[in-house]
Amino acid sequence: MPTRAEVEKHLSAKGYKLTKNRRILLQGLLELAEWATAQELFEYVAARNKKVNFSTIYRNLDLLTEIGFLCRVDRNNDIHYYALNHEEGHHHHLICKSCSKVLPLDFCPLSSLGPLDLQNFSDIECKFAVYGYCQDCQSQHLDKRQTTERAQDHKIIPPTANKPPGR
Amino acid sequence: MPTRAEVEKHLSAKGYKLTKNRRILLQGLLELAEWATAQELFEYVAARNKKVNFSTIYRNLDLLTEIGFLCRVDRNNDIHYYALNHEEGHHHHLICKSCSKVLPLDFCPLSSLGPLDLQNFSDIECKFAVYGYCQDCQSQHLDKRQTTERAQDHKIIPPTANKPPGR
DNA sequence: TTCAATGCAAAACCTTTGCAGGCTA
DNA sequence: TAGCCTGCAAAGGTTTTGCATTGAA
Numbered sequence: 001m002p003t004r005a006e007v008e009k010h011l012s013a014k015g016y017k018l019t020k021n022r023r024i025l026l027q028g029l030l031e032l033a034e035w036a037t038a039q040e041l042f043e044y045v046a047a048r049n050k051k052v053n054f055s056t057i058y059r060n061l062d063l064l065t066e067i068g069f070l071c072r073v074d075r076n077n078d079i080h081y082y083a084l085n086h087e088e089g090h091h092h093h094l095i096c097k098s099c100s101k102v103l104p105l106d107f108c109p110l111s112s113l114g115p116l117d118l119q120n121f122s123d124i125e126c127k128f129a130v131y132g133y134c135q136d137c138q139s140q141h142l143d144k145r146q147t148t149e150r151a152q153d154h155k156i157i158p159p160t161a162n163k164p165p166g167r
Numbered sequence: 168m169p170t171r172a173e174v175e176k177h178l179s180a181k182g183y184k185l186t187k188n189r190r191i192l193l194q195g196l197l198e199l200a201e202w203a204t205a206q207e208l209f210e211y212v213a214a215r216n217k218k219v220n221f222s223t224i225y226r227n228l229d230l231l232t233e234i235g236f237l238c239r240v241d242r243n244n245d246i247h248y249y250a251l252n253h254e255e256g257h258h259h260h261l262i263c264k265s266c267s268k269v270l271p272l273d274f275c276p277l278s279s280l281g282p283l284d285l286q287n288f289s290d291i292e293c294k295f296a297v298y299g300y301c302q303d304c305q306s307q308h309l310d311k312r313q314t315t316e317r318a319q320d321h322k323i324i325p326p327t328a329n330k331p332p333g334r
Numbered sequence: 335t336t337c338a339a340t341g342c343a344a345a346a347c348c349t350t351t352g353c354a355g356g357c358t359a
Numbered sequence: 360t361a362g363c364c365t366g367c368a369a370a371g372g373t374t375t376t377g378c379a380t381t382g383a384a
Contacts, residue, residue, distance in 0.1 A: 094285065094286060096288070103286055105284065106284070107276065107279060107280060107284060109274065109276035109279070109295055109297075110297070112279055113274060117272065117273070117274060118261065118297065118299065119270055119301070120301075120302050121263070121297070121299030121300060121302075122299055122300045123300050124297060124298070124299040126295070126297045126298070127294065127295065127296045127297075127298070128276055128293070128295045130276075130277070130285065130291060130292070130293045130294075131291070131292045131294070132285065132288030132291040132292065133288060133290050134286070135286070135287050138289050
């Protein structure tokens with residue numbers, strides 16, 4: 001995990017300006033223990049700079065991702081979570097379906113695939129993530145679960161489900 | 168790949184009604200060679216039933232996914248592609264970044280991970296997809312590429328990129 | 335006949351864009 | 360001072376929802 005000074009040094013070395021919003025955003029990325037959504041990061045920055053706009057958050061998240069400081073994961077419901085890259089290079093994640101905790105996974109499936117499996121595709125990239133309930137959440141299985149998420153994403157069977165026409 | 172009759176039999180066995188839209192949608196899913204987006208499926212159905220609404224498409228895609236007939240993959244740009252499950256059970260895909268062709272992958276990374284790797288997470292699910300350029304597209308590398316997609320998703324370096332403040 | 339399925343319209347949601355003005359280096 | 364960065368506002372695209380009506384079984 002880089003320190004704030006390291007990130008800022010790296011940023012300015014690359015020619016980017018250290019604006020107020022960028023400093024606060026970086027601070028937020030460093031402070032927020034769990035991975036954060038654009039919404040959460042916006043709220044963090046907005047609490048410290050009332051005038052900040054969502055577009056600024058997105059522009060900076062894009063920038064930081066582009067230059068490799070940020071890592072973005074997708075939860076099942078297609079919400080993006082961002083965090084500073086605390087791992088070196090390419091890696092994957094283990095993501096809690098309840099609390100959204102994200103842990104690094106050392107394993108990359110590409111190492112198990114040969115050119116034959118990959119049907120001569122070029123410029124290979126892979127997306128891989130494992131979802132489950134972390135130990136903390138397993139004990140609180142039924143109460144803490146985010147019920148707003150779609151059931152089929154979680155394999156949670158809601159009380160009313162499993163009868164055919166129950167949508 | 169299930170036949171249309173099989174799917175319809177299975178549907179009505181589960182208590183769902185075989186409506187006009189559903190029949191056309193299933194036909195579309197069977198006919199369209201490549202994986203299709205909600206938009207494409209909407210167009211397919213709309214061409215055969217002018218009055219159909221997008222909400223109906225989504226409701227049916229959700230339904231078919233929920234009961235396991237459909238498989239949904241996400242392209243890098245977060246657009247969803249749907250296709251009938253032609254594989255049995257859990258599987259993954261190889262997706263062309265240019266033409267969106269989707270091929271099945273036999274390998275599942277979960278088979279290489281033990282409980283230790285998975286940090287005692289429960290109800291494990293995995294999302295895995297490999298992206299690249301298929302052989303057909305490799306020859307047309309530069310002209311056929313969808314330039315609207317974000318560069319960092321493709322590792323395409325656009326002419327103006329790679330200089331720091333060039334957004 | 336019954337209630338699931340639909341069409342319609344509107345909104346929700348996340349994200350992007352253009353532009354004029356502000357601020358960092 | 361130069362031009363990157365920002366706030367603002369508006370729109371983008373995909374997906375969801377409520378409600379009255381239609382239609383399959």
